[in-house]
Amino acid sequence: MKRAQRTTAGRSAWLGAALAAVIVVAGGDARAHFRLLEPACFSEQDSVGVPLKSPPCGQDDPAAPVVLTGAVTHYAAGDVITVTIDERITHPGHYRIAIAPDMASLPADPPVTAGASPCGATVIDPAPTLPLLADGVLVHTARFDGPQTVEIPLPAGFECDECVLQVVEFMSNHGLNNPGGCFYHHCAVVSVGDGAPGEDVGGSGADAAGAGDDAGADVVDTTDAVVTTDTATGARASDAGGCDAGGEGAGALLLFAAALLLALARRLAPTA
DSSP: OHHHHHHHHHHHHHHHHHHHHHHHHHHTTOOOEEEEEETTOSBOOOTTOOSOOSTTTSTTOTTSOOOBOOOEEEEOTTOEEEEEEEEEEOOSEEEEEEEESSGGGSOOOOOEEOSSSSOOEEOOOSSOOTTEEEEEEEEESSOOSSOEEEEEEOOTTOOEEEEEEEEEEEESSOOOBTTTBTEEEEEEEEEESSSSTTOEESSSGGGGTTGGGTOOEEEOOOSSOOOOOOOGGGOSSOOSSOOOSOHHHHHHHHHHHHHHHHHHHHHHSOOO
16 A cells, blocks of 8 residues: 555656656746847847847847848948737737947846846937937837837938847847846847948848738837836746747747657556
8 A cells, every 4th residue: 555655656746847848848938039130130040039148239048149141231321120020929018129339349238237137227318329220219018019120310420331130129028048047139230321321131031021901110210218127017928037039939939848748648647
C-alpha cells in the first residue's frame, strides 16, 4: 500500500512539472516586439522584429546577430519623413524618434520609474531638439489595428550623409530585457540633402509596400507634453522577463510541451 501511495505521488509530481512547463511556454508568447517598415531597417528583421533589444539599434543582441541590408533612404532637406512601424506583439507604451551622424551620437534611453512592474513610466520630452525628432509618438494601451505611420518634419537646414535614424519603443507593464531594459530599438541609414527623396537603395524597403493600407497617418505635434504612466490595466499580455522567443516559435514550443504532457500522462497513469 505504501509503495502504491509513493508511486501515485511520484506520478503526480511528474505531471505537475509537465503542466508547469506547458504554462511557462504558453506565457512565453506574451512578448512585445515591433518591426520597422519605413524607412528601410538597416538590418534584417524576423517576423516579430528581432534583433531589437540592445541600444541604440539592436546591433549587439547576443542571441540574434545583425545582418546588414545595405539599405539607404534618401530625403531632401526640409522633407516631412514618413516612419511606419508594425507592432507585432502588443504592450502599452509609446515610441520616440531620433537622428544622428552615427550610432554613438544617438541619445541614451531615458530614465524609467518602476510601477506595478520594473517598467512603470518614463519621461517624454515635450519640446524635442536634435538629435531627438519626436517623442511620445503613438501612445497606446491597447493593440493597434495594423501598422502605424507618423509624419515628422526634418529641422530646417538639416542635412547629413548616411546618418542613423533611430526608432525606440518604450514598454510599460513589462519586465527588464537583458540587454535593453524597458526599450526596443530599430535603426535606418538615411541621407538628407542628396539623392532622390524617399529612394530606398539595396535593402528591405519593399517590406513597407502595402503597409499604408492599414496604417493611420499621424502628423506629429510635439507641443503638448505627455508623461506615460503605469498602464498595467491596458496590457494585452504581460512579460515577467526578457523577450527572446517570438510568437511563432513560442506557439511551436507550446504544442511540443502539450504533446510531452500527454505522453507523460499516458505513461504514468495507473494500470488496472
